[in-house]
Amino acid sequence: MAVFKRGYERYNGPLTGSATRFLAVPRFVWPKLLGQRFVVILLVLSLFWPLLCAGFVYVSNHADLLPSLGSGGDDGIRKMLSIDGKFFAIFMNVQSTFAILLAAIAGPGLIAPDLANNALPLYFARPLSRWSYIGARMMVLFGILSLVTLVPGLFVFIMQASLASTAWLQANWFLGQGMVLGFLLYIVMVSLIALTCSAYVKWRVVAGALVLAFFFVLAGASQIINQVLRVEWGSLLNPGYAIYAVWCALLGVEAAEDAPGAWESFTVLLLMLAALLAVLLRKLRPVEVVS
Amino acid sequence: MNQIWIIAKLEMRRAFFSRRALWVYLLALFPAVLFFGHGISVQYRRSEYAGKPVTPAAVLDRIPVGTPDTEVLATAGQPITDRKWRRRDLDRRSLQYFDGSNRIWLEFENGALKSRNRRTLNSFDEDSKVYAGVFQFFYLRLAVFFGCLGIFINLFRGEMIDKSLHYWFLAPVRREILLLGKYCAGLIASAVIFGGGALLSFSALLSYQSSADLQGYLQTDAFYHGTWYILSAMLGCVGYGSVFLAAGLLLRNPIIPALVMLLWESINGFLPELLQKLSVLHYLQSICPVAPPLDPNVPPLMRMILAPAAPTSAWAAILGLLAVTALVLYAASRTVRRLEINYGTE
Numbered sequence: 001m002a003v004f005k006r007g008y009e010r011y012n013g014p015l016t017g018s019a020t021r022f023l024a025v026p027r028f029v030w031p032k033l034l035g036q037r038f039v040v041i042l043l044v045l046s047l048f049w050p051l052l053c054a055g056f057v058y059v060s061n062h063a064d065l066l067p068s069l070g071s072g073g074d075d076g077i078r079k080m081l082s083i084d085g086k087f088f089a090i091f092m093n094v095q096s097t098f099a100i101l102l103a104a105i106a107g108p109g110l111i112a113p114d115l116a117n118n119a120l121p122l123y124f125a126r127p128l129s130r131w132s133y134i135g136a137r138m139m140v141l142f143g144i145l146s147l148v149t150l151v152p153g154l155f156v157f158i159m160q161a162s163l164a165s166t167a168w169l170q171a172n173w174f175l176g177q178g179m180v181l182g183f184l185l186y187i188v189m190v191s192l193i194a195l196t197c198s199a200y201v202k203w204r205v206v207a208g209a210l211v212l213a214f215f216f217v218l219a220g221a222s223q224i225i226n227q228v229l230r231v232e233w234g235s236l237l238n239p240g241y242a243i244y245a246v247w248c249a250l251l252g253v254e255a256a257e258d259a260p261g262a263w264e265s266f267t268v269l270l271l272m273l274a275a276l277l278a279v280l281l282r283k284l285r286p287v288e289v290v291s
Numbered sequence: 292m293n294q295i296w297i298i299a300k301l302e303m304r305r306a307f308f309s310r311r312a313l314w315v316y317l318l319a320l321f322p323a324v325l326f327f328g329h330g331i332s333v334q335y336r337r338s339e340y341a342g343k344p345v346t347p348a349a350v351l352d353r354i355p356v357g358t359p360d361t362e363v364l365a366t367a368g369q370p371i372t373d374r375k376w377r378r379r380d381l382d383r384r385s386l387q388y389f390d391g392s393n394r395i396w397l398e399f400e401n402g403a404l405k406s407r408n409r410r411t412l413n414s415f416d417e418d419s420k421v422y423a424g425v426f427q428f429f430y431l432r433l434a435v436f437f438g439c440l441g442i443f444i445n446l447f448r449g450e451m452i453d454k455s456l457h458y459w460f461l462a463p464v465r466r467e468i469l470l471l472g473k474y475c476a477g478l479i480a481s482a483v484i485f486g487g488g489a490l491l492s493f494s495a496l497l498s499y500q501s502s503a504d505l506q507g508y509l510q511t512d513a514f515y516h517g518t519w520y521i522l523s524a525m526l527g528c529v530g531y532g533s534v535f536l537a538a539g540l541l542l543r544n545p546i547i548p549a550l551v552m553l554l555w556e557s558i559n560g561f562l563p564e565l566l567q568k569l570s571v572l573h574y575l576q577s578i579c580p581v582a583p584p585l586d587p588n589v590p591p592l593m594r595m596i597l598a599p600a601a602p603t604s605a606w607a608a609i610l611g612l613l614a615v616t617a618l619v620l621y622a623a624s625r626t627v628r629r630l631e632i633n634y635g636t637e
Contacts, residue, residue, distance in 0.1 A: 116452075201311075205444065212553065217318065224429045229325065
């Protein structure tokens, strides 16, 4: 039978459930990302700090073995070795840098090629909404960024909880909760920034530069606003500072006294996320533009 | 030379007027806008405080820490502003006085004087140090860096992504000439934008100073400082521009070398002296006329390991930057000679 005489027939096979449909995208993208040499190098480098922290946790829980602390010991050193909110705040701060670098490498390739090659209609011709598409792309980054944030963070917390007494866990369970919540918020923020940059400029290379510029230039701009205008609110424009202030509140750590507080920072973060989402939705339209 | 200029003219139009250039303008003009804004606020403040009651500074300085707020009010009289709030379970109060040239805040915790802060209405010395910090930490490190990244990477890599580089290669010009033409276009555009930005922000800094300060400065260092600030911004474009042009030619993803360079420049102050000299920033900072103050928020541990290298002499810094640029451009010209276009891999 000639091919042209075959009429259109609807697909009658099994459909993927609507809730899990968006997982199809990460399933294909994750292996591709993990095949990139620079992503692997960054992932390996990002493990050094958690390993050091794990070593620190071990030492702090075996402080009695140290000669200077054997019999009562020095309170200053004991305080330095304690695992508290400050320890986790520093841990999160360092790991967040790796997350930014990873997002700058992995993020731009997620949407820019689809826009540059007018591939969006192909996605949206399938039972995939704009929200599902964004969710799918965010899922890719969530997986990669979790490897440098949530996973090592939970590893360190669980290690501390298992080495320390039950009393420590009862008194400090909020540290684990704060860390997970803080990292989740951070991953959402970084992913949205990376995706928006990727959608905004269409070129992968420029999008990568834009992700870096977003963090570094805003941090610099917030500093010079504070310096030139002699104010403190400039820090709110720095996403790095804003998220750190929220982390400090979640971990019960005192932030800088004069700087904006956690609620102000959280509000600004929400506004920033809303603005990024608005730009992303504006750019992701299932139309083909021929110019 | 004629061919270089023709190519440069064609490319310059894109560098100056593309939509992406708006971001570069924004980066270059941001400090100028801030200083203009600050100038307006200083002038407004001057007129605002002109009619305020004056409390002698000696009266306020004599009040010891721990004095109750009621006693302070009895001694110093009514303040200009009186603000009360509660934070971290402490009742706080801030009284503001004015001694004719300084604003003085007395900070109270639970009714007892805790500290006093003094701030002049405007201090030229302080402003020139702030400008030096803004110029070195924001303008050179971030604005010129990312601006050049945007402009110079676009010259070759952008054409490859646009699938239009072969039109240039089909023109009857040697590829080295094409490279030089494109580099000149990027350099002229970035030098005009960032040199102009530096000039504008420096003018904005001078625009609101008192006439006595301004006269003194104009008769001594103003011209010298302004020239070196503009020159260092332009030399930043020369150095970063050549590196990013070469990165755009040599690598499919030039963001990776840009990232490495950004990190290298960021940790520059913590490196041993010899390694510090292997960065563009070290030479640019050597040219800057005023050393920026160290951020007081830097933790003591970081302050201990922060050891800035001794600045290189200005002429050695300029020659060094030009020599490195020539070397990078030579390497780029060798690459562009052998370059084969394969748009499929982009």
